[in-house]
Amino acid sequence: MKTETQIEIRELQFEATKNSGEVGAIFMRPPKPRWLLVLGHGAGAGMKHHFMETLARELAAHDVATLRYQFPYMEQGKKAPDPQPILLKTVRSAIAFAEKYSDGLPLFAGGKSLGGRMTSLAASIEALPKVQGFVFFGFPLHAPEQPSDQRAEHLMKVNVPMLFLQGTRDHLAHLDLLRPVCEKLGKLSTLHTIDGADHGFHVLKSSGKNDGDIITILAETTAGWLSQRSD
Numbered sequence: 500m501k502t503e504t505q506i507e508i509r510e511l512q513f514e515a516t517k518n519s520g521e522v523g524a525i526f527m528r529p530p531k532p533r534w535l536l537v538l539g540h541g542a543g544a545g546m547k548h549h550f551m552e553t554l555a556r557e558l559a560a561h562d563v564a565t566l567r568y569q570f571p572y573m574e575q576g577k578k579a580p581d582p583q584p585i586l587l588k589t590v591r592s593a594i595a596f597a598e599k600y601s602d603g604l605p606l607f608a609g610g611k612s613l614g615g616r617m618t619s620l621a622a623s624i625e626a627l628p629k630v631q632g633f634v635f636f637g638f639p640l641h642a643p644e645q646p647s648d649q650r651a652e653h654l655m656k657v658n659v660p661m662l663f664l665q666g667t668r669d670h671l672a673h674l675d676l677l678r679p680v681c682e683k684l685g686k687l688s689t690l691h692t693i694d695g696a697d698h699g700f701h702v703l704k705s706s707g708k709n710d711g712d713i714i715t716i717l718a719e720t721t722a723g724w725l726s727q728r729s730d
């Protein structure tokens with residue numbers, strides 16, 4: 500991984516919605532970036548969570564610049580996510596804000612769990628300008644112990660490529676339900692499974708890998724997919 504001194508890091512703020520006010524964002528740019536990926540966090544942890552931080556650094560090591568951002572409820576220290584209209588508006592605001600730092604780089608978006616799903620949901624309602632594709636780090640297909648594919652219905656209205664990075668032990672996305680969804684999406688969908696990983700991409704010790712190894716795999720896979728989409 501590149502050393503921190505070689506990576507430009509800026510802590511920023513932007514207006515999520517008029518009523519919610521400003522939220523934090525972290526822009527991380529490697530020396531020679533090839534893409535910019537806008538990342539929303541999961542429902543229970545913000546943009547500074549260990550997974551988000553480590554993922555952003557590993558992506559930087561693979562020439563992917565990132566802009567991570569907070570949803571208003573997380574910025575305000577609340578546990579329950581904001582109503583969906585606020586989440587969707589925040590996604591749009593974050594992407595518009597990220598464009599200011601793109602410097603002509605191909606723009607992609609997505610995130611961990613909730614952050615990824617809200618990004619695609621926003622796009623299904625109205626296309627996100629300049630966004631060339633979505634990356635889902637654990638798409639939350641259904642609630643725990645409530646297998647269903649209803650949360651994927653909006654994906655049929657998305658018209659850009661999508662990368663699904665899913666653990667085989669993810670209790671929020673049974674693969675026997677997610678695979679048919681990806682097949683229905685056809686060429687717009689790429690599913691990459693991480694053997695033995697759960698929704699947080701933790702793996703059992705018996706796998707012979709650790710969490711750091713898995714995040715490296717996630718970053719390598721993402722960079723490879725981005726290269727195929729934009730070169």
